[in-house]
Amino acid sequence: MAENSRIRITSDDGVGRRRSISGPQWGAVLGGSALAIYGITRRSPLGMALAAGGGTVALVAGARKRSVRPPSTWTTLLVNCSPQEAYRFWRDFENLPRFMNRLQSVTVLDDRRSRWIALGPMGRQIRWDAEITDERENESISWRSLPGSDIQVHGEVRFQEAPAGRGTLIGSKIEYTQASGMNGALAKFLSKGANFAMRQDMRRLEALMEAGEIPTTEGQPHGPRDFVTGVMRVADPTRPIAPGSNLKEVFAARRDIA
Amino acid sequence: MKAVCYMGVEKMSVETVPDPTILNPRDAIVKITSTCICGSDLHLYDGLVPTMEQGDIMGHEFMGEVVEVGPGIKPEKLKVGDRVVVPFTIACGNCFFCKKELWSLCNNSNPNYWIAEEMMGYSPSGLFGYTHMMGGYAGGQAQYARVPFADVGPMKVPEGMPDEKVVFLTDIFPTGYFGAVNADIEPGDTVAIWGCGPVGQFAIRSAFMLGAERVIAIDRFDYRLRMAQDGGAEVLNYEEVDDVVQTLKDMTGNIGPDRCIDAVGMEAHDHGLMFMMDRLKQMARIEMDRPAVLRQAIQVCRKGGTVSVPGVYAGFIDKVPMGAFMNKGLTMKTGQTHMMRYMKPLLEKIEKDEIDPSFVISHRVPIDRAPEMYKIFRDKKDNCTKVVLDPWADGARAA
Numbered sequence: 001m002a003e004n005s006r007i008r009i010t011s012d013d014g015v016g017r018r019r020s021i022s023g024p025q026w027g028a029v030l031g032g033s034a035l036a037i038y039g040i041t042r043r044s045p046l047g048m049a050l051a052a053g054g055g056t057v058a059l060v061a062g063a064r065k066r067s068v069r070p071p072s073t074w075t076t077l078l079v080n081c082s083p084q085e086a087y088r089f090w091r092d093f094e095n096l097p098r099f100m101n102r103l104q105s106v107t108v109l110d111d112r113r114s115r116w117i118a119l120g121p122m123g124r125q126i127r128w129d130a131e132i133t134d135e136r137e138n139e140s141i142s143w144r145s146l147p148g149s150d151i152q153v154h155g156e157v158r159f160q161e162a163p164a165g166r167g168t169l170i171g172s173k174i175e176y177t178q179a180s181g182m183n184g185a186l187a188k189f190l191s192k193g194a195n196f197a198m199r200q201d202m203r204r205l206e207a208l209m210e211a212g213e214i215p216t217t218e219g220q221p222h223g224p225r226d227f228v229t230g231v232m233r234v235a236d237p238t239r240p241i242a243p244g245s246n247l248k249e250v251f252a253a254r255r256d257i258a
Numbered sequence: 259m260k261a262v263c264y265m266g267v268e269k270m271s272v273e274t275v276p277d278p279t280i281l282n283p284r285d286a287i288v289k290i291t292s293t294c295i296c297g298s299d300l301h302l303y304d305g306l307v308p309t310m311e312q313g314d315i316m317g318h319e320f321m322g323e324v325v326e327v328g329p330g331i332k333p334e335k336l337k338v339g340d341r342v343v344v345p346f347t348i349a350c351g352n353c354f355f356c357k358k359e360l361w362s363l364c365n366n367s368n369p370n371y372w373i374a375e376e377m378m379g380y381s382p383s384g385l386f387g388y389t390h391m392m393g394g395y396a397g398g399q400a401q402y403a404r405v406p407f408a409d410v411g412p413m414k415v416p417e418g419m420p421d422e423k424v425v426f427l428t429d430i431f432p433t434g435y436f437g438a439v440n441a442d443i444e445p446g447d448t449v450a451i452w453g454c455g456p457v458g459q460f461a462i463r464s465a466f467m468l469g470a471e472r473v474i475a476i477d478r479f480d481y482r483l484r485m486a487q488d489g490g491a492e493v494l495n496y497e498e499v500d501d502v503v504q505t506l507k508d509m510t511g512n513i514g515p516d517r518c519i520d521a522v523g524m525e526a527h528d529h530g531l532m533f534m535m536d537r538l539k540q541m542a543r544i545e546m547d548r549p550a551v552l553r554q555a556i557q558v559c560r561k562g563g564t565v566s567v568p569g570v571y572a573g574f575i576d577k578v579p580m581g582a583f584m585n586k587g588l589t590m591k592t593g594q595t596h597m598m599r600y601m602k603p604l605l606e607k608i609e610k611d612e613i614d615p616s617f618v619i620s621h622r623v624p625i626d627r628a629p630e631m632y633k634i635f636r637d638k639k640d641n642c643t644k645v646v647l648d649p650w651a652d653g654a655r656a657a
Contacts, residue, residue, distance in 0.1 A: 033376055034573070037391075038308045038543060050543065080354055166354065200372070207366040211350035211407065212330060213282045215369040215384060220281065220396045220404055223263030223273040223313035 073198040076171040081209045083159040083168045087138045089209065090157055090170075093130075099204035099214065102190065102197065113146070118190065126150045126186050151187045152177035172202060260649060261315045261400035262628045267305030270316065270629040278396060278404035283330025286408030288344060292421040293320035293398050295628065295645040296346075296429055297455045298570045300636045301524060302389070306546070307572045309373060309391040317399030318346035318386035319428040321421060327408065335409035342412035344405055345597035346429045348384040348395065351410035355383075362594035367407060368393045377573070382594055399628060401649040413601045416609070422616040422646060423608055426456070430644075431615050432600040434460025434521070437568030438468050439600075440591035441517035445469040450506055450515035450558070451491070452551040453522035454482035456618045456644045457568055461519050462489040463613060470517075474509060476502065478527065481641040485617070497529070503558045514560035523569025526550035532577065539576065546573030556583050567592035618644040624651035 039051030079086060089095055093114045097103040104125065107115045118126045128149030134142040144154035155174040162169050174194070176187040207214045263273045278287055296319050301307050321343040327336055336342070349356050349364035356364050364383035368374060373391040374381035384406070387397015396404065405412060415424045434457045443449060449465045451458050454477035465473050466489075475486035476494045483493040492509070499505045506515060524547035527533070532550070539545035555565050556579050565588055583590070607613055620643045623631060631645045 030376070034308075035543075037373065037376070038546075078354065080352060080357065196372075203371060206353075207350070210352045211284070211366045213284055215348075215350075215367050215393070215406060216281055217369055217394045217396070218281070219279065221259075221261065221275040221278055222315060222396060223261065223265065223271070223275055225311065225313045229311050229313070 080167040100201045259401035285328040287326040288322040290322040309389045315396040317397035320398030361596040426615040430456045433595045435464040436595040437461045438464035440566035442564045443468040447516040448472040449517045451519045454486045458521035518555035518559045522551040549575040621645045
């Protein structure tokens with residue numbers, strides 16, 4: 001698909017088509033999720049039962065008829081900036097950790113190569129060197145990891161001017177190639193919820209480009225939390241754990257988060 | 259600092275918590291001089307809106323003095339010492355929606371947007387002190403608050419104008435006005451307004467400002483209906499009539515009110531079998547909101563009229579007369595208020611003495627008494643219409 005002369009923001013393997021789920025199933029997923037969210041907020045045995053029941057309904061309904069196609073992280077967002085601005089921001093790879101939560105750092109080595117460090121399970125560092133494989137100014141960038149890296153990963157981003165002066169459509173994906181052994185486990189870890197993580201990352205990018213900062217409530221004051229909230233904070237998949245921390249510290253820190 | 263914290267359903271408590279700090283470049287810290295309990299806070303008090311957590315700081319109607327600004331804020335926009343009212347919606351000012359002045363739909367101010375997307379498809383803007391689904395921002399029923407994107411929302415107010423005249427620019431006055439604007443009122447129109455709480459009261463007065471000929475206000479509490487009458491409305495106590503719809507038809511020569519405003523929302527009261535069913539379903543969590551008012555509004559609205567909904571709904575409702583809505587060619591408009599459109603023009607109306615919003619206040623108390631005031635406000639005891647809290651008064655002494 002990279003050979004295509006025109007930029008295609010939506011791709012065959014992408015945009016929300018990772019599974020085929022029927023209408024009633026979506027109903028069950030949404031209804032179950034709503035029930036689960038609602039139940040979690042009840043803070044009572046009945047609420048927890050509701051949450052468990054709702055969650056199960058959502059999971060079972062969502063899990064059915066899983067397609068054989070591997071999950072893709074293709075995400076496209078409309079951002080109120082020019083393709084040039086978006087391209088320039090992304091092309092400086094050292095900007096990526098500002099909105100990609102799992103990245104700890106990216107160091108640019110030369111014009112085509114860069115060194116990436118991501119956070120794995122319990123703050124374990126995952127490293128790879130990447131090189132740009134294809135690039136069109138203000139239109140697209142593709143890159144992949146070099147041999148000798150902890151994992152195999154490749155990614156792509158496309159910038160397309162949106163119609164009617166509405167800004168730029170930014171489409172992006174990152175894929176972790178499955179391998180065996182420890183590295184395979186790491187790739188699997190990163191792939192888990194990769195679609196959701198990519199969406200979160202892209203929403204943070206949108207906020208950065210449009211508002212100049214990413215909205216947050218981390219560090220704001222709050223009254224005493226209860227145990228359930230503390231546990232939920234620790235389990236939050238959207239916040240990676242920093243390296244060198246132990247469970248107790250993580251637990252304490254997460255309880256502080258608003 | 260002191261802050262009113264949600265500690266569970268029908269459990270509010272004043273806790274001592276750390277002072278807020280600047281977290282983002284465009285933040286500001288406001289030392290709060292006046293803060294209020296909103297009718298929509300009662301939905302949280304009753305545990306009917308999902309994603310509240312124990313320890314959340316309540317409140318989204320507050321004003322005060324800027325005591326700290328982040329490095330991303332230009333001094334001509336906001337500086338330390340400015341006296342400001344803070345709108346309850348948080349907006350970045352530069353996304354697709356902010357550019358269209360759809361401020362309450364800002365795409366960048368809700369860090370927990372994905373929870374809202376799960377329930378609603380897309381996320382509205384972040385709100386102060388109004389569930390984690392709406393951002394999880396600490397609220398303003400406290401002594402200090404952190405205000406994100408402080409160069410967009412907060413509006414400076416002139417010195418010498420007392421807090422109680424301007425504090426309702428943070429939510430209920432613009433929200434009542436927005437409800438009337440959304441009703442598409444034309445000169446000569448008859449407007450029916452359900453709910454004579456603070457938002458309903460401002461909707462009544464705004465409807466007249468926008469050219470309404472008659473306003474019919476509907477409630478069940480005499481003290482609220484009297485206040486509506488003071489604002490020029492004809493009043494209807496729905497507990498004294500068998501059928502609100504028939505009564506409104508009779509009052510309008512069988513044409514129906516041209517515009518209907520639902521200033522009640524998800525916890526509507528009514529009598530009859532349908533209401534009892536709603537109540538049961540809401541208790542069993544089969545139905546999230548009770549749409550008694552919405553049903554009546556759609557049923558009685560004149561053909562080709564407009565239904566405006568400033569009242570808060572959180573989730574799903576049953577038995578909405580969609581057939582009536584479609585076949586009568588009605589229009590419905592709703593949404594959280596696009597605050598920054600209306601704050602300045604309404605401040606000018608206050609400055610010109612066209613309206614003094616402080617008429618809705620029934621209680622002025624120290625913040626320490628907030629927990630009991632939630633109950634009094636919810637149960638409509640003590641002729642309660644609006645509670646203003648003083649975060650700095652010594653509650654122990656005043657009580």
